């Protein structure tokens with residue numbers, strides 16, 4: 001079966017402004033993953049690890065330095081031709097700040113139907129209105145908000161409008177970049193529930209980006225942990241939460257408060273993430289790793305399957321013997 005989205009050794013490097021040595025910033029540095037139709041892949045990691053850049057590359061909003069992206073079997077590039085526009089209909093984006101995504105001068109109803117006009121899919125006025133009302137209902141908004149303006153809504157309501165607007169094109173993939181980070185905890189939980197409900201109803205896949213492991217755990221079928229432009233661990237949320245294998249995942253998980261007696265001791269990592277211009281030699285995590293070995297300073301670990309099927313890039317984690325022999 002062909003994956004809906006397949007990303008192969010994707011990289012995005014930026015020249016460092018004014019750097020005489022011609023050094024490059026490695027924002028994304030060889031990321032590979034696949035996402036099946038109707039599933040959710042979460043991407044987590046600290047600020048600056050390359051999550052948003054990965055999202056923009058997947059959507060064809062930025063040209064990649066290297067690597068390949070295929071969506072429904074067709075290559076994704078950032079060349080804005082007719083094929084790109086057709087692909088973009090099937091891939092929608094939901095950002096952190098709904099106010100920035102909405103046009104202050106348009107009513108809720110007009111915002112929701114606008115993508116139909118942008119993509120030349122205009123039906124009659126009545127049909128568009130019915131479709132918008134159905135989507136407002138699907139995202140849990142009352143029809144009487146149709147004539148309201150974004151500033152008259154709460155943050156949670158605005159994010160629901162953004163979702164209705166994304167869904168009117170019937171996308172196969174919705175890239176959600178920190179979609180609930182700007183919302184209060186209880187509203188964020190409602191929006192996460194709504195996202196799950198909408199996926200059950202409409203069947204789209206989510207690429208769900210967040211710095212918040214707790215949120216990703218709730219929604220994702222699979223989680224990829226990024227560190228300095230690379231995936232360091234990828235597996236099911238329960239695997240990563242109950243027994244994180246990479247010391248970086250372990251530190252992230254230890255920072256998530258858990259109720260009850262099984263409280264973990266929080267692992268505080270030394271220092272900030274290193275600069276992606278001066279990527280440390282060997283494993284990029286070794287300067288902050290509490291368990292680094294001499295080998296970690298010299299040799300970059302590959303992302304390999306562990307015996308339980310997850311992928312881990314760490315010299316401390318034994319590889320699956322079958323995969324190692326292959």
Ligand SMILES: Nc1ncnc2c1ncn2[C@@H]1O[C@H](COP(=O)(O)OP(=O)(O)OP(=O)(O)O)[C@@H](O)[C@H]1O
Pocket residue numbers: 014025026027028045046047048049050051052053054211276
């Ligand atoms: N246009 C650009 N030019 C140069 N460097 C960039 C550009 N965009 C991003 N970067 C750098 O690439 C790295 C990855 O950035 P990115 O925004 O993808 O990270 P992120 O994990 O999404 O972080 P955040 O959660 O803060 O958005 C950072 O070091 C960032 O400064």
